[in-house]
Amino acid sequence: MISWEDIYKVVAAMVPLYVALGLGYGSVRWWRIITPEQCEAINRLVSCITLPLFTFEFTLHTDPFAMNYRVIAADAIARLIIILLLAAWPKCSRKGSYCWSITSFSLSTLTNSLVVGVPLANAMYGHWAQDLVVQLSVVQAIVWLTLLLFVFELRKAGCGLFDAGAGQVASIESPPAKDVDGAGAASGVVDHEAAAVINVRPSFWRLMKVVWLKLALNPNSYASIVGITWAFVANRWHFEMPSIMEGSILIMSKAGTGMAMFSMGLFMALQEKILACGPELTAFGMVLKFIAGPAAMAISSIAMGLRGDILHLAIIQAALPQSITSFIFAREYGLHADVLSTAVIFGMLVSLPILVAYFVVLGFFR
Structure with a gap:
């Protein structure tokens, strides 16, 4: 049974995150140290420098040869189940959209494994559980966060090429305005049948070219891949990274999680409400996070023979x-950042009692 000391360890891991968040919030809202224009630059710093180095650092220290591939397979199946359901949602319901499918995927599958999961798993089940959570976190960084980044870039490139194509056709197809008598626009009467815009969808290959180019320039897309490649090589031939390289990575990677929470505090300070998305979307996010995700994982894990x-x-x-x-990522690409910020903030507040409740209830099923 989990003890009060174990709960304290989890709380001790979570409280520093809220300290960083509070500093970010106060820097804009109370002390006026940072301007709204500077907030975007700070989020860019986090997105392109500290988070990639943080991901690279914890990925390169894993042992790929000691992973529990049955659990990893169950995790992959659970996420694929959710992806299929979310892909069908826009086609089966008027309320669904692909933008909301992207956000719903984040809410139901992407977890804060390292900060909250590691101490909690160790407190509940021991060191083997901590190792397993780290393994799943590495796979999340390599596969699922990269997939999310790909979808974000695909959405961004598709919108940009679509708008550019429509603008080009509009400029070609629209003849000069002329009056009713055909004497030009001098009389001020405009022939409206001459504002016609034809929507042109970009070709698949042109779209893919733009997306892959963007991914190649984004350090988040290959930080985990380079890290796991190093991990394979280092564990196969048993050598360590030189200390000068390790120190160069650590000096910025240690700021990854703290700066991410600081950036979230900046975002909160720019909103009218702390829970920026409102109570209905907050409840929607909590259902996806604490019910839909675990349900899909339970189905896939039982199917894989886990007991x-x-x-x-x-x-x-x-x-x-x-x-x-x-x-x-949601803030960087401008897609429902208010929903994701609320999910992080509110989710961490309510997660501890919910996770302990899961632990107690599941203990009755051996």
């Missing part, structure tokens, strides 16, 4: 609070 404590841990780690990185 006992390892099944319980798989379900609990799927109910961990929202990934901070998902908010940084």
